Amino acid sequence: MGRTPCCSKVGLRRGPWSDKEDKLLTDYIQAHGEGQWRSMPKKAGLLRCGKSCRLRWMNYLRPGIKRGNITADEEDLIIRLHTLLGNRWSLIAGRLPGRTDNEIKNHWNTHMQKKFQKPEILQNARKKASKKAEEEKKKKKKNKNNKNNNSNPTVTTLSDRENKQKKNNVVGDSDGGISNNTIYMPKPVRVSVSSSSLRKDNSFHSTESIVSSHEEFDKEAKPGDSNPTWPLFELELEDISHGVGQICDRDIFRGYDPSLQCSIPTNKDMLEQVYEEYLKLL
DNA sequence: AAAGCATACAACCGCCAACCC
DNA sequence: GGGGTTGGCGGTTGTATGCTT
Numbered sequence: 207m208g209r210t211p212c213c214s215k216v217g218l219r220r221g222p223w224s225d226k227e228d229k230l231l232t233d234y235i236q237a238h239g240e241g242q243w244r245s246m247p248k249k250a251g252l253l254r255c256g257k258s259c260r261l262r263w264m265n266y267l268r269p270g271i272k273r274g275n276i277t278a279d280e281e282d283l284i285i286r287l288h289t290l291l292g293n294r295w296s297l298i299a300g301r302l303p304g305r306t307d308n309e310i311k312n313h314w315n316t317h318m319q320k321k322f323q324k325p326e327i328l329q330n331a332r333k334k335a336s337k338k339a340e341e342e343k344k345k346k347k348k349n350k351n352n353k354n355n356n357s358n359p360t361v362t363t364l365s366d367r368e369n370k371q372k373k374n375n376v377v378g379d380s381d382g383g384i385s386n387n388t389i390y391m392p393k394p395v396r397v398s399v400s401s402s403s404l405r406k407d408n409s410f411h412s413t414e415s416i417v418s419s420h421e422e423f424d425k426e427a428k429p430g431d432s433n434p435t436w437p438l439f440e441l442e443l444e445d446i447s448h449g450v451g452q453i454c455d456r457d458i459f460r461g462y463d464p465s466l467q468c469s470i471p472t473n474k475d476m477l478e479q480v481y482e483e484y485l486k487l488l
Numbered sequence: 489a490a491a492g493c494a495t496a497c498a499a500c501c502g503c504c505a506a507c508c509c
Numbered sequence: 510g511g512g513g514t515t516g517g518c519g520g521t522t523g524t525a526t527g528c529t530t
Contacts, residue, residue, distance in 0.1 A: 221498090221524090257515095
């Protein structure tokens with residue numbers, strides 16, 4: 207037995223949710239709780255697949271979901287977390303109370319991504335995307351027509367390439383090749399904390415066991431090396447006595463993507479949050 | 489006014505890991 | 510141990526709306 211059929215294949219409803227459907231789902235979950243998504247639609251009287259119900263609940267109906275404009279502070283946090291975590295939207299969303307991974311992802315893709323793209327790429331992105339979409343449509347049509355003959359078994363789609371890149375922990379450009387802008391997603395290997403300004407009584411006290419010196423750090427780091435097993439990142443606490451820390455992410459990307467070399471000013475709480483995320487990843 | 493284009497975002501898809509039997 | 514199920518994730522698509530020509 208292969209994958210279980212999705213809603214599209216068993217004639218269930220798709221597309222935007224009506225108020226009535228929202229109410230049915232909300233009422234059911236309030237009465238019976240979350241979980242059992244597969245059997246839920248039937249029990250709740252919904253003509254939707256479980257996956258669709260879960261998505262609707264998690265992203266829009268769940269209590270405490272913040273709708274509307276993402277504030278400048280939130281955007282700032284997203285930028286910093288994205289720089290450190292990459293497209294790990296659920297992790298990022300976990301740091302923004304009331305925001306969902308889907309919302310942050312959408313916001314990033316529509317509002318923020320452009321800020322980090324080269325202008326010429328930005329100008330061409332849509333055109334390329336449209337062109338590609340057209341080509342894919344044509345391919346799909348062609349494949350549909352040829353389905354009975356099974357005559358085109360080795361088409362490599364954009365998704366195929368991206369999945370391969372994902373498996374290699376690499377984000378390349380949309381043309382498939384590894385360009386100058388290729389970023390190796392940071393692997394959680396080691397955390398280096400400069401201890402000069404680390405106070406014994408601050409929240410990083412427990413991290414000292416894995417603190418390594420700059421000398422050791424630099425010995426392992428080979429400038430220009432694209433080996434993604436480089437040390438993950440370096441935390442520097444600067445001016446900690448004023449409660450202001452600084453995360454320097456330059457070592458994550460040093461040798462990977464020079465355009466991303468920058469330091470990220472942040473407060474101590476932010477630093478702590480990010481560090482917690484990394485502890486989970488380690 | 490209308491057609492075409494761009495943007496925003498809700499929803500879907502495919503994949504994967506964890507879990508269960 | 511292996512196959513099926515489930516929940517969760519990130520990428521992508523579809524479509525409504527706004528804007529431009």
